[in-house]
Amino acid sequence: MRPTALITGASSGLGAEYARQLAARGGDLVLVARDEDALDALAARLRETRGTGVEVLAADLLSEDGIARVVARLQDAAHPIDILVNNAGYGLALDFENNDVEAEVRHLRIHDEVPLRLTHAALQGMLARGAGRIINVASVAAFIPRSTYSAVKQWLVLFSRWANVRYAPRGVTVTAVCPGFTHTNFHERLGLPPGEEGIPGWMWLDAPRVVAESLRDAARGLAVSIPSRRYKLLAGLARILPASLTARVGERGR
Template identity: 50%
Template sequence: MTTALITGATSGIGAAFARRLAADGHDLVMVARDTERLRAQATELHDRHRIEARVLTADLSTERGIGAVEKRLADGRDPVDLLVNNAGFGNKGRFTDVPVADELLMLKVHCEAVLRLTRAAVGPMRERGRGGVVNVASVAAFVPRGTYGASKAWVVQFTQGVAKDLAGSGLRLMVLCPGFVRTEFHRRAGMGTDNIPGWMWLDADRVVSAGLADLDRGKTVSIPDPRYKVLLGAAKLVPRGLLAGISSRTGRKYGPR
Protein backbone atom coordinates (compact mmCIF):
# COMPACT_ATOMS: atom_id res chain seq x y z
CA MET A 1 0.00 0.00 0.00
CA THR A 2 1.40 3.40 -0.97
CA THR A 3 0.75 6.71 0.79
CA ALA A 4 -0.05 10.09 -0.76
CA LEU A 5 0.18 13.40 1.09
CA ILE A 6 -2.08 16.15 -0.25
CA THR A 7 -2.03 19.79 0.84
CA GLY A 8 -5.19 21.83 0.53
CA ALA A 9 -7.07 18.53 0.70
CA THR A 10 -10.48 19.71 1.93
CA SER A 11 -11.83 21.29 -1.26
CA GLY A 12 -11.47 21.67 -4.99
CA ILE A 13 -8.60 19.98 -6.77
CA GLY A 14 -7.08 18.76 -3.48
CA ALA A 15 -10.29 17.01 -2.47
CA ALA A 16 -10.55 15.53 -5.97
CA PHE A 17 -7.02 14.13 -5.63
CA ALA A 18 -8.00 12.61 -2.27
CA ARG A 19 -11.11 10.97 -3.74
CA ARG A 20 -9.28 9.56 -6.74
CA LEU A 21 -6.23 8.30 -4.88
CA ALA A 22 -8.36 6.71 -2.16
CA ALA A 23 -10.47 4.99 -4.82
CA ASP A 24 -7.23 3.66 -6.34
CA GLY A 25 -6.26 2.14 -2.99
CA HIS A 26 -3.71 4.65 -1.70
CA ASP A 27 -3.50 5.57 1.96
CA LEU A 28 -3.74 9.31 2.53
CA VAL A 29 -2.26 12.06 4.66
CA MET A 30 -4.65 15.00 4.23
CA VAL A 31 -3.31 18.46 5.05
CA ALA A 32 -5.34 21.64 5.54
CA ARG A 33 -6.22 24.26 8.15
CA ASP A 34 -9.74 23.06 9.02
CA THR A 35 -9.37 20.09 11.39
CA GLU A 36 -13.08 19.31 11.62
CA ARG A 37 -13.52 19.26 7.87
CA LEU A 38 -10.38 17.18 7.41
CA ARG A 39 -11.61 14.57 9.87
CA ALA A 40 -15.03 14.36 8.25
CA GLN A 41 -13.55 13.80 4.80
CA ALA A 42 -10.94 11.35 6.09
CA THR A 43 -13.66 9.30 7.79
CA GLU A 44 -15.78 9.26 4.65
CA LEU A 45 -12.89 8.11 2.45
CA HIS A 46 -11.83 5.47 4.98
CA ASP A 47 -15.35 4.07 5.22
CA ARG A 48 -15.91 4.09 1.48
CA HIS A 49 -12.58 2.73 0.26
CA ARG A 50 -11.14 0.95 3.34
CA ILE A 51 -7.90 2.90 3.22
CA GLU A 52 -6.05 4.71 5.99
CA ALA A 53 -6.79 8.44 5.84
CA ARG A 54 -4.91 10.49 8.39
CA VAL A 55 -5.19 14.22 8.99
CA LEU A 56 -2.52 16.83 9.57
CA THR A 57 -3.75 20.30 10.48
CA ALA A 58 -1.29 22.85 9.11
CA ASP A 59 -1.40 26.42 7.83
CA LEU A 60 1.21 26.66 5.09
CA SER A 61 1.34 30.42 5.37
CA THR A 62 3.16 29.94 8.69
CA GLU A 63 6.58 28.61 9.62
CA ARG A 64 5.01 26.18 12.06
CA GLY A 65 2.66 24.78 9.43
CA ILE A 66 5.34 24.24 6.80
CA GLY A 67 7.63 22.69 9.40
CA ALA A 68 4.97 20.21 10.51
CA VAL A 69 4.49 18.92 6.97
CA GLU A 70 8.26 18.80 6.36
CA LYS A 71 8.60 16.64 9.46
CA ARG A 72 5.90 14.25 8.24
CA LEU A 73 7.50 13.93 4.81
CA ALA A 74 10.85 13.10 6.39
CA ASP A 75 9.42 10.24 8.50
CA GLY A 76 11.21 7.18 7.14
CA ARG A 77 9.12 4.82 9.29
CA ASP A 78 5.96 5.76 7.38
CA PRO A 79 7.14 6.98 3.97
CA VAL A 80 5.15 9.17 1.59
CA ASP A 81 5.21 7.89 -1.99
CA LEU A 82 3.36 10.77 -3.67
CA LEU A 83 3.29 14.42 -2.65
CA VAL A 84 0.61 16.70 -4.08
CA ASN A 85 1.39 20.37 -3.42
CA ASN A 86 -2.05 21.84 -4.03
CA ALA A 87 -2.64 24.45 -1.31
CA GLY A 88 -3.15 27.95 -2.65
CA PHE A 89 -5.37 31.01 -2.81
CA GLY A 90 -6.03 34.18 -4.77
CA ASN A 91 -6.10 37.86 -3.82
CA LYS A 92 -8.96 39.98 -5.10
CA GLY A 93 -8.01 43.19 -6.86
CA ARG A 94 -5.24 44.69 -8.93
CA PHE A 95 -1.65 44.68 -7.72
CA THR A 96 -1.82 48.24 -6.36
CA ASP A 97 -5.05 47.45 -4.46
CA VAL A 98 -3.81 44.38 -2.59
CA PRO A 99 -1.83 44.84 0.66
CA VAL A 100 1.80 43.84 0.29
CA ALA A 101 1.46 41.56 3.32
CA ASP A 102 -1.23 39.56 1.48
CA GLU A 103 0.95 39.24 -1.61
CA LEU A 104 3.89 38.05 0.48
CA LEU A 105 1.63 35.50 2.17
CA MET A 106 0.72 34.19 -1.28
CA LEU A 107 4.38 33.80 -2.17
CA LYS A 108 4.99 31.88 1.06
CA VAL A 109 2.22 29.38 0.26
CA HIS A 110 2.72 29.14 -3.51
CA CYS A 111 6.52 29.26 -3.62
CA GLU A 112 8.29 28.77 -0.28
CA ALA A 113 6.02 25.95 0.89
CA VAL A 114 6.23 24.20 -2.49
CA LEU A 115 10.03 24.44 -2.50
CA ARG A 116 10.46 23.22 1.06
CA LEU A 117 7.93 20.40 0.89
CA THR A 118 9.29 19.19 -2.44
CA ARG A 119 12.78 19.18 -0.96
CA ALA A 120 11.58 17.31 2.14
CA ALA A 121 9.85 14.69 0.00
CA VAL A 122 12.41 13.97 -2.69
CA GLY A 123 15.25 13.19 -0.26
CA PRO A 124 13.67 10.03 1.19
CA MET A 125 12.13 9.17 -2.18
CA ARG A 126 15.52 9.30 -3.85
CA GLU A 127 16.96 6.95 -1.24
CA ARG A 128 14.18 4.45 -2.01
CA GLY A 129 14.54 4.97 -5.77
CA ARG A 130 10.85 5.74 -6.33
CA GLY A 131 8.20 8.36 -5.66
CA GLY A 132 6.42 11.27 -7.22
CA VAL A 133 5.59 14.94 -6.72
CA VAL A 134 2.73 16.84 -8.34
CA ASN A 135 2.86 20.61 -7.93
CA VAL A 136 -0.42 22.31 -8.82
CA ALA A 137 0.05 25.55 -10.76
CA SER A 138 -2.32 27.14 -13.29
CA VAL A 139 -2.54 28.26 -16.91
CA ALA A 140 -2.19 31.71 -15.34
CA ALA A 141 1.53 30.87 -15.26
CA PHE A 142 1.66 31.45 -19.01
CA VAL A 143 -0.12 34.82 -19.22
CA PRO A 144 0.45 38.19 -17.50
CA ARG A 145 -1.56 37.95 -14.26
CA GLY A 146 0.30 39.82 -11.54
CA THR A 147 1.56 38.10 -8.41
CA TYR A 148 -0.72 35.09 -8.75
CA GLY A 149 0.46 34.31 -12.28
CA ALA A 150 4.07 35.07 -11.37
CA SER A 151 3.96 32.67 -8.43
CA LYS A 152 2.51 29.94 -10.63
CA ALA A 153 5.12 30.61 -13.32
CA TRP A 154 7.73 30.05 -10.61
CA VAL A 155 6.10 26.69 -9.74
CA VAL A 156 6.29 25.64 -13.40
CA GLN A 157 9.96 26.57 -13.78
CA PHE A 158 10.89 25.13 -10.40
CA THR A 159 9.24 21.77 -11.11
CA GLN A 160 10.82 21.47 -14.53
CA GLY A 161 14.23 22.28 -13.10
CA VAL A 162 13.99 19.76 -10.27
CA ALA A 163 12.67 17.11 -12.66
CA LYS A 164 15.75 17.63 -14.81
CA ASP A 165 18.07 17.44 -11.79
CA LEU A 166 16.46 14.14 -10.70
CA ALA A 167 16.30 12.51 -14.12
CA GLY A 168 17.19 8.82 -13.87
CA SER A 169 16.57 8.67 -10.11
CA GLY A 170 13.27 6.80 -10.37
CA LEU A 171 11.30 9.85 -9.23
CA ARG A 172 8.58 11.56 -11.25
CA LEU A 173 7.92 15.28 -10.92
CA MET A 174 5.11 17.06 -12.71
CA VAL A 175 3.43 20.46 -12.60
CA LEU A 176 -0.34 20.45 -13.20
CA CYS A 177 -1.66 23.57 -14.96
CA PRO A 178 -5.47 23.64 -15.07
CA GLY A 179 -7.64 26.50 -16.23
CA PHE A 180 -10.78 27.68 -14.45
CA VAL A 181 -12.04 24.86 -12.23
CA ARG A 182 -15.38 24.80 -10.40
CA THR A 183 -14.18 24.88 -6.79
CA GLU A 184 -14.44 27.11 -3.71
CA PHE A 185 -11.37 29.06 -4.86
CA HIS A 186 -13.15 32.15 -6.20
CA ARG A 187 -15.81 32.33 -3.50
CA ARG A 188 -13.23 32.18 -0.71
CA ALA A 189 -11.37 35.09 -2.27
CA GLY A 190 -14.58 37.08 -2.72
CA MET A 191 -14.23 37.01 -6.49
CA GLY A 192 -17.06 37.13 -8.98
CA THR A 193 -17.13 34.74 -11.92
CA ASP A 194 -19.94 36.14 -14.09
CA ASN A 195 -17.57 37.29 -16.83
CA ILE A 196 -16.03 33.84 -17.36
CA PRO A 197 -17.67 31.93 -20.26
CA GLY A 198 -19.23 28.60 -19.32
CA TRP A 199 -17.07 26.64 -21.77
CA MET A 200 -13.92 27.68 -19.89
CA TRP A 201 -14.90 25.87 -16.69
CA LEU A 202 -13.41 22.47 -15.89
CA ASP A 203 -14.46 19.69 -13.52
CA ALA A 204 -12.00 19.00 -10.69
CA ASP A 205 -12.30 15.20 -10.89
CA ARG A 206 -11.57 15.24 -14.62
CA VAL A 207 -8.61 17.55 -14.09
CA VAL A 208 -7.16 15.10 -11.58
CA SER A 209 -7.77 12.08 -13.81
CA ALA A 210 -6.02 13.77 -16.73
CA GLY A 211 -3.17 14.92 -14.50
CA LEU A 212 -2.52 11.47 -13.03
CA ALA A 213 -2.60 9.97 -16.52
CA ASP A 214 0.06 12.48 -17.59
CA LEU A 215 2.13 11.64 -14.51
CA ASP A 216 2.00 7.96 -15.47
CA ARG A 217 3.16 8.91 -18.98
CA GLY A 218 6.17 10.68 -17.53
CA LYS A 219 5.13 14.20 -18.50
CA THR A 220 6.70 17.09 -16.62
CA VAL A 221 4.02 19.66 -17.51
CA SER A 222 0.34 18.73 -17.67
CA ILE A 223 -2.32 21.00 -19.18
CA PRO A 224 -5.31 18.76 -18.50
CA ASP A 225 -7.80 19.86 -21.16
CA PRO A 226 -7.63 20.21 -24.97
CA ARG A 227 -9.37 23.60 -24.88
CA TYR A 228 -6.63 25.15 -22.78
CA LYS A 229 -3.91 23.51 -24.84
CA VAL A 230 -5.37 25.25 -27.90
CA LEU A 231 -5.69 28.57 -26.05
CA LEU A 232 -2.12 28.48 -24.81
CA GLY A 233 -0.88 27.52 -28.26
CA ALA A 234 -2.70 30.52 -29.72
CA ALA A 235 -1.39 32.77 -26.94
CA LYS A 236 2.16 32.20 -28.17
CA LEU A 237 1.19 33.98 -31.41
CA VAL A 238 -0.36 37.01 -29.66
CA PRO A 239 1.86 39.99 -28.73
CA ARG A 240 2.39 40.08 -24.96
CA GLY A 241 1.03 43.64 -24.72
CA LEU A 242 -2.27 42.57 -26.25
CA LEU A 243 -2.34 39.42 -24.12
CA ALA A 244 -1.88 41.52 -21.00
CA GLY A 245 -4.86 43.65 -21.98
CA ILE A 246 -7.06 40.60 -22.54
CA SER A 247 -5.91 39.11 -19.25
CA SER A 248 -6.77 42.26 -17.30
CA ARG A 249 -10.23 42.43 -18.86
CA THR A 250 -11.03 38.86 -17.83
CA GLY A 251 -9.76 39.90 -14.40
CA ARG A 252 -6.38 39.09 -12.85
CA LYS A 253 -8.33 38.52 -9.68
CA TYR A 254 -9.95 35.53 -11.35
CA GLY A 255 -6.80 33.43 -11.32
CA PRO A 256 -7.62 29.99 -12.71
CA ARG A 257 -7.53 27.14 -10.20
Protein backbone atom coordinates in the same frame (compact mmCIF):
# COMPACT_ATOMS: atom_id res chain seq x y z
CA MET B 1 2.56 -2.11 0.44
CA ARG B 2 -0.06 0.52 -0.39
CA PRO B 3 1.39 3.80 -1.66
CA THR B 4 0.85 6.85 0.54
CA ALA B 5 0.12 10.32 -0.80
CA LEU B 6 0.42 13.56 1.15
CA ILE B 7 -1.89 16.28 -0.18
CA THR B 8 -1.85 19.91 0.91
CA GLY B 9 -4.94 22.06 0.64
CA ALA B 10 -6.89 18.81 0.93
CA SER B 11 -9.99 20.09 2.72
CA SER B 12 -11.84 21.15 -0.45
CA GLY B 13 -11.60 21.79 -4.20
CA LEU B 14 -8.88 20.08 -6.20
CA GLY B 15 -7.15 18.87 -3.04
CA ALA B 16 -10.21 16.92 -1.91
CA GLU B 17 -10.63 15.55 -5.44
CA TYR B 18 -7.02 14.33 -5.48
CA ALA B 19 -7.76 12.58 -2.18
CA ARG B 20 -10.85 10.87 -3.59
CA GLN B 21 -9.17 9.71 -6.78
CA LEU B 22 -5.95 8.52 -5.13
CA ALA B 23 -8.01 6.64 -2.54
CA ALA B 24 -10.00 5.02 -5.37
CA ARG B 25 -6.69 3.81 -6.82
CA GLY B 26 -5.90 1.95 -3.61
CA GLY B 27 -3.61 4.41 -1.87
CA ASP B 28 -3.44 5.68 1.70
CA LEU B 29 -3.46 9.39 2.45
CA VAL B 30 -2.08 12.15 4.63
CA LEU B 31 -4.44 15.12 4.36
CA VAL B 32 -3.07 18.58 5.17
CA ALA B 33 -5.03 21.83 5.54
CA ARG B 34 -5.94 24.39 8.18
CA ASP B 35 -9.58 23.27 8.54
CA GLU B 36 -9.36 20.21 10.78
CA ASP B 37 -13.13 19.66 10.85
CA ALA B 38 -13.30 19.53 7.03
CA LEU B 39 -10.32 17.16 6.94
CA ASP B 40 -11.91 14.88 9.53
CA ALA B 41 -15.16 14.77 7.55
CA LEU B 42 -13.37 13.89 4.31
CA ALA B 43 -11.21 11.31 6.07
CA ALA B 44 -14.27 9.63 7.59
CA ARG B 45 -15.98 9.37 4.19
CA LEU B 46 -12.88 7.88 2.57
CA ARG B 47 -12.36 5.38 5.36
CA GLU B 48 -16.00 4.30 5.14
CA THR B 49 -16.36 4.15 1.35
CA ARG B 50 -12.86 3.09 0.31
CA GLY B 51 -11.30 1.48 3.35
CA THR B 52 -8.50 4.00 2.97
CA GLY B 53 -5.91 4.60 5.65
CA VAL B 54 -6.09 8.33 6.29
CA GLU B 55 -4.00 10.56 8.53
CA VAL B 56 -5.23 14.09 9.23
CA LEU B 57 -2.58 16.75 9.73
CA ALA B 58 -4.14 20.13 10.45
CA ALA B 59 -1.50 22.77 9.80
CA ASP B 60 -1.14 26.38 8.71
CA LEU B 61 1.61 26.13 6.10
CA LEU B 62 2.45 29.83 6.52
CA SER B 63 3.37 29.31 10.17
CA GLU B 64 6.77 28.00 11.29
CA ASP B 65 5.18 25.26 13.39
CA GLY B 66 2.80 24.19 10.62
CA ILE B 67 5.41 23.87 7.88
CA ALA B 68 7.82 22.15 10.29
CA ARG B 69 5.27 19.46 11.16
CA VAL B 70 4.55 18.71 7.51
CA VAL B 71 8.26 18.61 6.68
CA ALA B 72 8.79 16.19 9.57
CA ARG B 73 6.01 13.93 8.25
CA LEU B 74 7.57 13.91 4.78
CA GLN B 75 10.94 12.95 6.28
CA ASP B 76 9.57 10.11 8.42
CA ALA B 77 11.48 7.16 6.97
CA ALA B 78 9.38 4.67 8.91
CA HIS B 79 6.21 5.83 7.14
CA PRO B 80 7.36 6.97 3.69
CA ILE B 81 5.43 9.27 1.37
CA ASP B 82 5.29 8.03 -2.21
CA ILE B 83 3.32 10.89 -3.77
CA LEU B 84 3.38 14.56 -2.77
CA VAL B 85 0.64 16.84 -4.08
CA ASN B 86 1.46 20.51 -3.49
CA ASN B 87 -2.01 21.96 -3.92
CA ALA B 88 -2.45 24.55 -1.16
CA GLY B 89 -3.03 28.07 -2.44
CA TYR B 90 -5.43 30.92 -3.00
CA GLY B 91 -5.88 33.97 -5.20
CA LEU B 92 -5.87 37.70 -4.62
CA ALA B 93 -7.55 40.57 -6.39
CA LEU B 94 -5.69 41.54 -9.57
CA ASP B 95 -5.16 45.14 -8.35
CA PHE B 96 -1.58 44.69 -7.19
CA GLU B 97 -1.09 48.38 -6.44
CA ASN B 98 -4.09 48.37 -4.08
CA ASN B 99 -3.43 45.03 -2.38
CA ASP B 100 -1.83 44.91 1.03
CA VAL B 101 1.83 44.12 0.40
CA GLU B 102 1.97 41.64 3.28
CA ALA B 103 -0.94 39.75 1.70
CA GLU B 104 1.08 39.63 -1.52
CA VAL B 105 4.09 38.27 0.37
CA ARG B 106 1.97 35.53 1.97
CA HIS B 107 0.56 34.75 -1.49
CA LEU B 108 4.12 34.37 -2.83
CA ARG B 109 5.10 32.13 0.07
CA ILE B 110 2.14 29.73 -0.14
CA HIS B 111 2.55 29.22 -3.89
CA ASP B 112 6.36 29.09 -4.13
CA GLU B 113 8.19 28.86 -0.81
CA VAL B 114 5.93 26.19 0.64
CA PRO B 115 6.13 23.83 -2.39
CA LEU B 116 9.90 24.39 -2.48
CA ARG B 117 10.29 23.39 1.16
CA LEU B 118 7.98 20.39 0.92
CA THR B 119 9.55 19.17 -2.34
CA HIS B 120 12.98 19.42 -0.76
CA ALA B 121 11.79 17.44 2.27
CA ALA B 122 10.15 14.73 0.16
CA LEU B 123 13.04 14.29 -2.26
CA GLN B 124 15.50 12.85 0.24
CA GLY B 125 13.48 9.72 0.94
CA MET B 126 12.15 9.36 -2.59
CA LEU B 127 15.62 9.48 -4.12
CA ALA B 128 16.94 7.00 -1.56
CA ARG B 129 14.15 4.58 -2.52
CA GLY B 130 14.55 5.32 -6.23
CA ALA B 131 10.86 6.08 -6.67
CA GLY B 132 8.41 8.90 -6.05
CA ARG B 133 6.06 11.36 -7.64
CA ILE B 134 5.62 15.06 -6.94
CA ILE B 135 2.66 17.00 -8.35
CA ASN B 136 2.72 20.80 -8.14
CA VAL B 137 -0.66 22.39 -8.82
CA ALA B 138 0.09 25.50 -10.87
CA SER B 139 -2.28 27.14 -13.38
CA VAL B 140 -2.64 27.94 -17.06
CA ALA B 141 -2.23 31.51 -15.79
CA ALA B 142 1.50 30.71 -15.76
CA PHE B 143 1.44 31.32 -19.53
CA ILE B 144 -0.67 34.51 -19.44
CA PRO B 145 0.27 37.83 -17.76
CA ARG B 146 -2.14 37.98 -14.81
CA SER B 147 -0.78 40.02 -11.91
CA THR B 148 1.29 38.21 -9.28
CA TYR B 149 -0.78 35.03 -9.62
CA SER B 150 0.81 34.38 -13.02
CA ALA B 151 4.24 35.13 -11.61
CA VAL B 152 4.03 32.66 -8.73
CA LYS B 153 2.58 29.95 -10.95
CA GLN B 154 5.20 30.49 -13.66
CA TRP B 155 7.93 29.95 -11.08
CA LEU B 156 6.27 26.69 -10.06
CA VAL B 157 6.14 25.52 -13.69
CA LEU B 158 9.79 26.35 -14.35
CA PHE B 159 10.89 24.74 -11.09
CA SER B 160 8.93 21.58 -11.93
CA ARG B 161 10.38 21.39 -15.44
CA TRP B 162 13.91 21.62 -14.10
CA ALA B 163 13.29 19.18 -11.24
CA ASN B 164 11.74 16.61 -13.56
CA VAL B 165 14.74 16.69 -15.88
CA ARG B 166 17.11 16.33 -12.94
CA TYR B 167 15.34 13.69 -10.86
CA ALA B 168 13.31 11.58 -13.31
CA PRO B 169 16.41 9.54 -14.27
CA ARG B 170 16.66 8.65 -10.56
CA GLY B 171 13.04 7.51 -10.35
CA VAL B 172 11.34 10.67 -9.05
CA THR B 173 9.09 12.60 -11.41
CA VAL B 174 7.91 16.18 -10.88
CA THR B 175 4.83 17.46 -12.72
CA ALA B 176 3.34 20.97 -12.80
CA VAL B 177 -0.42 20.81 -13.33
CA CYS B 178 -1.82 23.83 -15.15
CA PRO B 179 -5.63 23.82 -15.14
CA GLY B 180 -7.77 26.60 -16.50
CA PHE B 181 -10.95 27.84 -14.82
CA THR B 182 -12.23 24.92 -12.77
CA HIS B 183 -15.45 24.49 -10.81
CA THR B 184 -14.29 24.50 -7.16
CA ASN B 185 -14.73 26.87 -4.23
CA PHE B 186 -11.53 28.73 -5.22
CA HIS B 187 -13.38 31.69 -6.72
CA GLU B 188 -15.99 31.80 -3.98
CA ARG B 189 -13.15 32.32 -1.49
CA LEU B 190 -12.37 35.52 -3.38
CA GLY B 191 -15.87 36.72 -2.57
CA LEU B 192 -17.30 36.01 -6.03
CA PRO B 193 -20.69 34.26 -6.08
CA PRO B 194 -21.21 31.54 -8.73
CA GLY B 195 -21.99 33.02 -12.13
CA GLU B 196 -20.25 36.35 -11.49
CA GLU B 197 -16.89 35.47 -12.95
CA GLY B 198 -17.61 36.85 -16.42
CA ILE B 199 -16.12 33.70 -17.95
CA PRO B 200 -17.92 31.85 -20.79
CA GLY B 201 -19.26 28.43 -19.92
CA TRP B 202 -17.04 26.62 -22.42
CA MET B 203 -13.93 27.73 -20.51
CA TRP B 204 -14.90 25.94 -17.32
CA LEU B 205 -13.56 22.50 -16.40
CA ASP B 206 -14.76 20.01 -13.80
CA ALA B 207 -12.43 19.07 -10.96
CA PRO B 208 -12.68 15.27 -11.52
CA ARG B 209 -11.51 15.67 -15.12
CA VAL B 210 -8.63 17.97 -14.16
CA VAL B 211 -7.39 15.58 -11.51
CA ALA B 212 -7.80 12.45 -13.64
CA GLU B 213 -5.88 13.95 -16.57
CA SER B 214 -3.14 15.29 -14.31
CA LEU B 215 -2.65 11.93 -12.60
CA ARG B 216 -2.42 10.26 -16.01
CA ASP B 217 0.19 12.78 -17.16
CA ALA B 218 2.14 12.47 -13.92
CA ALA B 219 2.19 8.68 -14.30
CA ARG B 220 3.64 9.20 -17.78
CA GLY B 221 6.40 11.35 -16.31
CA LEU B 222 5.40 14.61 -18.00
CA ALA B 223 6.90 17.77 -16.55
CA VAL B 224 3.83 19.86 -17.41
CA SER B 225 0.21 18.78 -17.55
CA ILE B 226 -2.42 21.09 -19.11
CA PRO B 227 -5.80 19.36 -18.73
CA SER B 228 -8.12 19.61 -21.76
CA ARG B 229 -7.33 20.30 -25.40
CA ARG B 230 -8.86 23.78 -25.26
CA TYR B 231 -6.39 24.94 -22.63
CA LYS B 232 -3.46 23.26 -24.36
CA LEU B 233 -4.38 25.35 -27.41
CA LEU B 234 -4.80 28.54 -25.40
CA ALA B 235 -1.46 28.02 -23.66
CA GLY B 236 0.23 27.47 -27.02
CA LEU B 237 -1.32 30.62 -28.46
CA ALA B 238 -0.26 32.63 -25.43
CA ARG B 239 3.39 31.85 -26.22
CA ILE B 240 3.20 33.56 -29.62
CA LEU B 241 0.64 36.35 -29.13
CA PRO B 242 1.73 39.85 -28.04
CA ALA B 243 1.91 40.34 -24.27
CA SER B 244 -0.39 43.36 -24.55
CA LEU B 245 -3.13 41.07 -25.91
CA THR B 246 -2.63 38.17 -23.52
CA ALA B 247 -2.55 40.60 -20.58
CA ARG B 248 -6.01 41.85 -21.53
CA VAL B 249 -7.22 38.27 -21.71
CA GLY B 250 -5.71 37.68 -18.28
CA GLU B 251 -7.78 40.48 -16.79
CA ARG B 252 -10.96 38.46 -17.28
CA GLY B 253 -12.34 36.83 -14.18
CA ARG B 254 -10.62 36.93 -10.82
